[in-house]
Amino acid sequence: MELNNNQLLRFTTAGSVDDGKSTLIGRLLYDSKSIFEDQLASIEATSKRKGHEGVDLALFTDGLRDEREQGITIDVAYRYFTTPKRKFIIADTPGHIQYTRNMVTGASTANAAIILIDARHGVIEQTKRHAFIASLLQIPHMIVCINKMDLVDHQEAVFNDIVSQFEVFSSKLDVQDVRFIPISALNGDNVVNRSEQMNWYQGSPLLHTLETLHISSDTNKIDARFAVQTVLRPQREGFLDYRGYAGRIASGIYRVGDAVTVLPSGFTSKIASINSGEEEVSEAFAPMSVSMTLEDDIDISRGDMIVKTNNQPEMHQEFDVMLCWLNDQPARPRAKYSLMQTTNEQKAMIKEVVYQIDINTYARNTENKNLTMNAIARVTIKTTRPFMLDSYRDNRMTGSIILIDETTNETVAAGMVV
Structure with a gap:
């Protein structure tokens, strides 16, 4: 090779x-x-x-x-x-x-x-x-x-x-x-x-x-996941009607003409064009940063995800993650955090600590519900809106999250969707 x-x-x-x-x-x-x-x-x-x-x-x-x-x-x-x-x-x-x-x-x-x-x-x-x-x-x-x-x-x-x-x-x-x-x-x-x-x-x-x-x-080449980072509307000659959705492909392969669905809205369309920099390409794959246009005029903004219509992530408001607590301040019971996954950000809370793991013995402790620095635990997260989910095992990019303390803006935890 x-x-x-x-x-x-x-x-x-x-x-x-x-x-x-x-x-x-x-x-x-x-x-x-x-x-x-x-x-x-x-x-x-x-x-x-x-x-x-x-x-x-x-x-x-x-x-x-x-x-x-x-x-x-x-x-x-x-x-x-x-x-x-x-x-x-x-x-x-x-x-x-x-x-x-x-x-x-x-x-x-x-x-x-x-x-x-x-x-x-x-x-x-x-x-x-x-x-x-x-x-x-x-x-x-x-x-x-x-x-x-x-x-x-x-x-x-x-x-x-x-x-x-x-x-x-x-x-x-x-x-x-x-x-x-x-x-x-x-x-x-x-x-x-x-x-x-x-x-x-x-x-x-x-x-x-x-x-x-x-x-x-x-790299996951099967599950096509494209998180929209920004919407491009260049005001220059030749691009006055251009409406591109820019971001980095997290996984999978996209081709011009593919049937796609925009999440969380669920609207469908087809890919009209793909641009990598100034060059127009017929296909793009992870981890390329590209801009896409769609055949239909759909309201799309940062945090939305463009996926293949025949291969979509699950949508849940409650889900379990393996969480590593990174902050020197312990987790506050039912406190609100900002949850980020790729470009998607929304409010979330830790609903329950299912168990903690003793990383020396791999034993599961269901009694200790306190998340302190360096703790690794399985927890249930609840979000304010349905969340686009892949398991971390299948997709390390879209299956990973971080929690941010809204008062200090510190990253307090990193998690992997189970």
């Missing part, structure tokens, strides 16, 4: 404290020659000032002052790099239990999750927690990097034992593609280049695995 070198892969990294996430990302950037010369010179100078031999790879990602002072990664740090085969966005998330919300944020748009395990410690509670969150967020690909193999003499038996430990509990998770790679981020073994110390490992290094992951099939 020939890869499109413009294809973007988003991946998140997770692991417990000191498992080497920052060092691994630094090694990826350093060995793939994705560091600017001035940045490299700055890091080399900082490393020398701190008394390190050679380059401290972790400094490539720990750019915040607080991170450097504490020696830990405390927020989601996004990094970008490119190889001849693919473009990448990395979301480096912290390992502490109190930063569960950070991993949820960083992983929400990821195509793949890299989970680091210290070869000396094997599978621990935080490993299970991160794997569970990756499963909950329906990340299609999970790459388990067993790091610090140099500290266990590169033993194949240690690697195989950890693989067995991980497979025992991951069999209960909803993950389709799991791969295991033995690495030493510090020394570069199996990160960008193959390891001469672990000839028993016959798989690909991490970078090659990331470059060749097949992610095109991860």
Whole structure:
């Protein structure tokens, strides 16, 4: 399969404290020659000032002052790099239990999750927690990097034992593609280049695995969902009668002539034209940003959704979501929030907390109804108007929501429609 070198892969990294996430990302950037010369010179100078031999790879990602002072990664740090085969966005998330919300944020748009395990410690509670969150967020690909193999003499038996430990509990998770790679981020073994110390490992290094992951099939091409962001009425010659509906296609494929339905009104029409920028095209697909015109004059505004007439989402005013509470203030009983899904925004309230999940044991707690920071729970949401729903399992774009506190304008929760 020939890869499109413009294809973007988003991946998140997770692991417990000191498992080497920052060092691994630094090694990826350093060995793939994705560091600017001035940045490299700055890091080399900082490393020398701190008394390190050679380059401290972790400094490539720990750019915040607080991170450097504490020696830990405390927020989601996004990094970008490119190889001849693919473009990448990395979301480096912290390992502490109190930063569960950070991993949820960083992983929400990821195509793949890299989970680091210290070869000396094997599978621990935080490993299970991160794997569970990756499963909950329906990340299609999970790459388990067993790091610090140099500290266990590169033993194949240690690697195989950890693989067995991980497979025992991951069999209960909803993950389709799991791969295991033995690495030493510090020394570069199996990160960008193959390891001469672990000839028993016959798989690909991490970078090659990331470059060749097949992610095109991860996009929902069946359910056509187009959320209208704005209505275009350009007042210039040749476009005086133009009424286009602009936005980003969340999923599926649209073609000129397709029969479509506008939700929530339910009016039907056909696609008259599709424009991508200045160019008129015969078809468009996710994640293209386009403008459409319809054959009929229908009242359409921001937040409406144009879908295929023969494939429509469900409409409900009450529905269940798996919710991660992001705010340091707990949820207020029956408080009103603004609920956002793509461009659709309306008033909503948390009607009921069905159960909370202990992300260490996966146990369901039906007694605890209090949503505090980092809590993950199944809740029932009630909206003021019928809401267009796809399950998150089927459509990560239209199956995800956020709740915003109307008084502070803070995003307080992120949810996945069950």
